[in-house]
Amino acid sequence: MHRFEPCLNFIGGRWCEPKTGQYGDNVNPANGEVLGVWARSGADDLDDAVRAAREAQSAWRLVPAPERAKVLRRVADLLRDRKDEIAQTLTMEMGKVIEEARGEVQEAIDMADYMAGEGRRLFGQTTPSELPDKFAMSVRAPVGVVGIITPWNFPIAIASWKSLPAIVAGNAVVWKPAEETPLTARAFAEVYQEAGLPAGLLNVVFGDGPVVGEAMLSHPGIDVISFTGSTETGRHIASRAGANLKRVSLEMGGKNAITVLADADLDLAVDAIVWSAYGTSGQRCTAASRVIVEREVEEALLARLLPRVQALRVGDGLDPAVQVGPVIHEEALAKIDRYVRLGVDEGARLMTGGRRLTEGTLAQGYYYAPTVFAGVRPDMRIAQEEIFGPVLCVMAVDSFEDAIHVNNGVKYGLSASIFTRDVNRVFRAMRDLDTGIVYVNAGTTGAEIHLPFGGTKATGNGHRDSGQAALDVFTEWKTVYVDYSGRLQRAQIDNN
Numbered sequence: 317m318h319r320f321e322p323c324l325n326f327i328g329g330r331w332c333e334p335k336t337g338q339y340g341d342n343v344n345p346a347n348g349e350v351l352g353v354w355a356r357s358g359a360d361d362l363d364d365a366v367r368a369a370r371e372a373q374s375a376w377r378l379v380p381a382p383e384r385a386k387v388l389r390r391v392a393d394l395l396r397d398r399k400d401e402i403a404q405t406l407t408m409e410m411g412k413v414i415e416e417a418r419g420e421v422q423e424a425i426d427m428a429d430y431m432a433g434e435g436r437r438l439f440g441q442t443t444p445s446e447l448p449d450k451f452a453m454s455v456r457a458p459v460g461v462v463g464i465i466t467p468w469n470f471p472i473a474i475a476s477w478k479s480l481p482a483i484v485a486g487n488a489v490v491w492k493p494a495e496e497t498p499l500t501a502r503a504f505a506e507v508y509q510e511a512g513l514p515a516g517l518l519n520v521v522f523g524d525g526p527v528v529g530e531a532m533l534s535h536p537g538i539d540v541i542s543f544t545g546s547t548e549t550g551r552h553i554a555s556r557a558g559a560n561l562k563r564v565s566l567e568m569g570g571k572n573a574i575t576v577l578a579d580a581d582l583d584l585a586v587d588a589i590v591w592s593a594y595g596t597s598g599q600r601c602t603a604a605s606r607v608i609v610e611r612e613v614e615e616a617l618l619a620r621l622l623p624r625v626q627a628l629r630v631g632d633g634l635d636p637a638v639q640v641g642p643v644i645h646e647e648a649l650a651k652i653d654r655y656v657r658l659g660v661d662e663g664a665r666l667m668t669g670g671r672r673l674t675e676g677t678l679a680q681g682y683y684y685a686p687t688v689f690a691g692v693r694p695d696m697r698i699a700q701e702e703i704f705g706p707v708l709c710v711m712a713v714d715s716f717e718d719a720i721h722v723n724n725g726v727k728y729g730l731s732a733s734i735f736t737r738d739v740n741r742v743f744r745a746m747r748d749l750d751t752g753i754v755y756v757n758a759g760t761t762g763a764e765i766h767l768p769f770g771g772t773k774a775t776g777n778g779h780r781d782s783g784q785a786a787l788d789v790f791t792e793w794k795t796v797y798v799d800y801s802g803r804l805q806r807a808q809i810d811n812n
């Protein structure tokens with residue numbers, strides 16, 4: 317017997333077994349326990365979900381947005397009631413420490429509150445017409461059915477970023493959650509159900525990326541795909557969905573750096589580095605995996621940083637004393653370790669960590685020691701590629717200009733941070749750092765839900781999650797001209 321009931325698909329308001337009859341295991345990364353199973357669905361299950369979504373959306377688009385928003389308000393309230401319970405489940409299946417899990421559920425609550433407010437905005441634009449007695453405006457129309465594909469590292473926050481704006485804007489959603497975090501997905505779907513979201517507006521199809529995800533990309537009943545995950549998968553999604561003329565919004569990898577200039581408050585910078593590099597065991601797309609430090613303070617920074625990293629308590633995230641949980645699974649552990657070996661081979665100096673932790677009960681889970689490399693050169697692979705684990709590369713530079721150059725010298729462009737007390741450099745950095753998010757005197761993590769979230773270069777494709785910008789993913793601009801002159805007015809006739 318498993319601790320949890322099987323995670324079934326949620327289609328057309330009903331919980332249903334997958335037509336394949338197959339299931340996959342949900343494993344607790346803290347101790348290897350199989351918590352339960354999830355439906356390993358096939359393309360037929362997806363088909364049912366899309367059909368339910370299309371039907372439900374044809375009525376939902378006619379419901380006034382302030383009425384739609386009432387459901388979101390109840391979603392927020394139910395999430396508030398269940399915050400602890402959902403956070404516990406999230407920690408159990410994903411591994412992040414409990415206070416971060418609570419923070420993540422709070423992110424979803426905030427998004428529900430924020431997007432509920434959007435029900436009374438969804439602002440369009442009115443514009444003067446070139447012609448007399450004519451009115452011109454552009455309004456936001458729903459796109460139809462939105463396919464969302466979400467990762468395991470923020471199983472409820474990212475799902476909330478995508479589903480809530482989609483639904484308030486009048487769309488229906490077909491959601492493929494990550495295989496690793498089905499319980500959190502189910503809990504979120506239950507909240508939607510109990511909040512009174514009409515059947516078919518949120519459908520959950522559990523399954524593997526190559527089966528369910530792939531079927532979403534070519535399904536004619538899905539209008540938009542919103543994806544968060546690896547750049548490799550995102551690239552594939554973009555090309556497949558592009559061939560089918562679907563709009564695609566992609567949030568992908570990062571290789572985020574914290575720059576520490578010589579005039580910085582070093583203690584503050586160290587606090588931020590520890591939090592941004594090792595929070596969520598480094599498994600955030602916004603995690604800091606590089607520190608770019610002006611050479612004259614490198615020694616002083618390392619002297620403060622290393623003891624702090626060594627003192628981090630690693631263990632099961634349900635223990636409130638633990639600061640760093642496990643990584644998601646064995647393959648992640650192996651990948652992180654391969655990068656660490658590579659870093660050593662490339663000539664970087666391993667200062668601390670660099671190994672799997674197997675002491676006592678840690679052996680049953682997937683734990684990696686918080687790791688610091690120093691003497692890293694910007695062209696090393698460990699300084700260029702996303703590791704997605706608790707590994708930090710420290711690089712020394714000789715000037716502010718070099719720091720910006722090194723920050724920008726990677727293929728990704730999500731988040732960047734700079735520590736300095738020089739206001740001129742703050743504004744220069746704001747202008748010249750080429751990422752979608754810039755922090756000044758704060759770490760690279762901690763984006764707030766009412767501002768646009770996303771990145772440049774290989775991190776994104778120009779769209780943004782969160783904030784008002786999210787609405788651009790889930791709506792079409794519809795331009796409307798109303799001529800009240802009572803006669804035919806021909807535009808673009810030049811008779812001067």
Ligand code: UN1
Nearest residue numbers: 470600601602761762763
């Ligand atoms: C992610 O890692 O995919 O800014 C999202 C942050 C969080 C979101 C991270 N609010 O770190």
